[in-house]
Amino acid sequence: MAAAAKLALSLKGTGIVFVGTRGADIKGPSRRGAGVYAWDTRHLSHYEVRPRDGSLRLRSAEILPDGALLRYSLGRLQIERRIRVENTIEDQWSIENAGPTVTTFEADITVDADFRDLFEVRRRNRSTKGRREPAAANGHHLVFRYEAVDGVKQSTELLAPVDAWHTGDGPARGRVSVRVSPGDRRAIEIDIRVHSSLPSPLVADRDWDAWQRTSTKFASDSPDLDAWIARGSLDLFMLSDQTRDGFFPSAGIPWFVAPFGRDSIMTALMTLPLRRDLAPAVLRKLSDNQGTRDVPERDEEPGRIPHEIRQGEIVRTGGAFGTPYYGTVDSPPLFVWLAAEASRWMPERDLIGEFEPNIRAALEWMEKRGDLDGDLFIEFERKRPTGITNQVWKDSGDSYLNAKGKRPGGPIAAVEVQAYAIAALRSLAEVVAKRDPAWSAALAARAHEMHQKFERAFWMPNRSFYAQALDGHKRLVPDIVSNPGHVLWAGAATPAHGRATARRLRQPDLASxxxxxxxxxxxxxxxxxxxxxGSVWPHDTAFAAAGMARYGDKVGAARTIAEMLAAAKAFPDWRIPELFGGQPRRTGVEPKTYPVACVPLAWSAASPFLCIRTMLGLSVAPDGGTITLDPLLPDGVSWFEATGLRVGTGVIDVRLERVRGRVRAVSVQASGVSLTTG
Incomplete structure (x- = not known):
């Protein structure tokens, strides 16, 4: 498996995150993300439990909804280690002696806390200037304390059955020791608690059993597909916090454990076939933080949807872009699109009525603030040097390049952002047609006008593909990239251009x-x-597959999904990371990991559920009363079932089978909704 030994054990509870090696060590301070985090601060930078006699041999590591179960051997000792991560961390060791004589398990605990802001963990030098107090010990109790320059106080407590904690310069150390008789089992528990003068998350306790009961059930004849789906569901549960409106997903561990506009919206859109309640939670959180005034330091404008909401010392004290930060131009159209799409899936909620002021504010931003030069397109250009340069999903500084390898002059209009806007306007126009015909007509007219201009401006006839963007002089940024896959997912291409784009996406220079x-x-x-x-991002690939199917290339879509499934199998636990290397696939060679990729990432965890929607070929009428299926199956899968899929005004059970080379919905049961098959 791809870099199996190096990949982290990433766990999240409520407001607290644990990232260690596969064997659950935090060897630090690490610039690759190992640590215990809360409030965008690293509360533990070093944490190891190391036997004094011999080395633990990791036999297995299983990720669970509330933590992990690890099994080790140490000579004749068999050790089970249960790590529970909720709002605290419980590290429970169960040590069994399988030998004929009494054996002593003796281990050193090494622990330290650097309280680095998450933004500076990957940097060599620290920029925050707060005061870290010397570690304080009292019996089994150990405390690290830190006060930031703005007076915010953070602390980390450990409680462990050590003989004594030894503190001073460097990490604190303590020793645990238990005698284990033959056939007996002894236990050790280490508790970790984090504290801050900042507010704690106001969320409900999560219930994995309830999550499973209320999620759609999926099954197939492919153990790999079933495992990928199961892992995606568990990771989404882990990443999400339960609110009164549903589940809100954080973007990813360790760098993005925070509310992100674009990430949460896309995740909610992709996850609809699994469960619908991410959508209202995302709409609520982003509505509550929607821009209301002009604050250039944070790129805030009235109606703008936030990019991210942070709590760390750097954003609190002016060392970055501030919080909430609004430097994204795709979140407003995606927000509108999610509201329209979710209203189809759950018409009983009347999400349009509930969020209409926020939807109208986002639409006004798209028309008056997002369009910087009056050409109907949404462009991006940051307002302060501390802001994000490229305010779209490809937000690295070098993701937009001209022929000379330089960033094109702005403002830049990204191709996929226009597609999101077209999809949002069209979908909302259909959904509100009965409740507000005049609004619907205005939305449809704007979508039509924008689409006509979009096709003329972005289509490259000589390449049969869409350009990545328009620069500030309305010149094409013509390099061949994956972004047009989003155009197909959004349904913003003409039929002819959509078919040509689908074919181009499957050429070997793009399909790895x-x-x-x-x-x-x-x-x-x-x-x-x-x-x-040149890397591969799972969500980007899932969008492309969905777009291929939407424009009639079922073969290309099925092949792309099969490749994603192969990638999932190549990584430990079927956990595809945020991204991985774009080297061409070769027999016996696994995909290359990106050293600091988030694992798990909400987009990646949600990707199998967008692939399921693509496999079902599922579309929903504006009123939620009619469902259409147009199925496909990836190679290696002969049948697939979805049971208890809540969509629109009802629930469906469907079984797909490959029959004489064609994929058909051989069994369909629908309650409360009409269903047709393509």
Whole structure:
């Protein structure tokens, strides 16, 4: 498996995150993300439990909804380690002696807390200037304390059955020791608690059993597909906090455990076939933080949807872009699109009525603030040097390049942002047609006008593909990239251009065999191990697959999903990371990991559920009363079932089978909703 031994054990509770090695060590301070985090601060930078006699041999590591179960052997000792992560961390060791004589388990605990802001964990030098107090010990109790320059206080407590904690310069150390008789079992528990003068998350306790009961059930004849789906559901549960409106997903561990506008919206859109209640939770959170005034330091404008909401010392004290930060131009159209799409899936909620003021504010921002030069397109350009340069999903500094390898002059209009806007306007126009015909007509007219201009401006006839963007002089940024896959997912292409784009996405310079590359391997800017210039992102690939199917290329969509499934199998626990290398797939060679990729990432965890929607070919009428299926199956899958899928005004059970080379819905049961098959 791809870098199995190096990949982290990433766990999240309520407001607290644990990232360690596969064996649950935090060897630090690490610039690759190991640590215990809360309030965007690293509360533990070093945490190891190391036997004094011999080394633990990791036999297995299983990720659970509330933590992990690890099994080790140490000579004749068999050890089970249960790590529970909720609003505290419980590290419970059960040590069994399988030998004939009494054995002593003796281990050193090494622990330290650097209280680095998350933004500076990857930096060599620290920029925050707060005061860290010397570690304080009292019996089994150990405390680290830190006060930031703005007076915010953070602390980390450990309680462990050590003989004594030894503190001073460097990490604190303590020793635990238990005698274990033959056939007996002894226990050790280490408790970790984090505290801050900042507010704690106001969320409900999560219930994995309830999550499973209320989620759609999926099954197939492919153990790999079933495992990928199960892992996606568990990771989404882990990443999400339960609110009164549903589940709100954080973006990813360790760098993005915070509310992100674009990430949460896309995750909610992709996850609808699994469960619908992410959508209202996301709409509520982002509505509550929607921009209301002009604050250039945070790129805030009335109606703008936030990019991210942070709590760390750097954003609190002016060392970055402030919080909430609004430097994204795709979140407003995506917000509108999610509201319209979710209203189809759950018409009983009347999400349009509930969020109409926020929807109208986002639409007004798109028309008056997002369109910087009056050409109907939404452009981005940050207002302060501390802001994000590229305010779209490909947000690395080098993701937009001209022929000379320089960033094009702005404002830049990204191709996929226009597609999101067209999809949002069209979908909302259909959904509100009965409740507000005049509004519907205005939305449809604007969508039509924008689409006509979009096709003329972005289509490259000589390449049969869409350009990545328009620069500030309305010149094409013509390099071949994956972004047009989003155009197909959004349904913003003409039929002819959509079919041509689908074919182009499957050419070997974009299709690596593991997924769709972010940039063509023929480009002089291609780098397969870069962040967004040739790597493969699972969500990006899932969008492309959905778009291929939407424009009639079921073969290409099925092949792309099969490649994603192969990639999932290549990573430990079927947990595809945020991104991985874009090298071409070769027999016996696994995909290359990106050193600081988030694992898990909400987009990646949600990708199997967008693939399920693509496999079902599922579309929902504006009133939620009629469902249409047009199925496909990836190679290696002969049948697939979805049971208890809540969609529109009812529930459906459906079984797909491959019959004489064709995929059909051989069994369909619908309650409360009409269903047709394509």
């Amino acid at each position: 065999g593991w997924g769709i590359r972010t940039r063509s391997s023929r480009s002089k800017h291609y780098n397969p191990v870069s962040y967004q210039n």
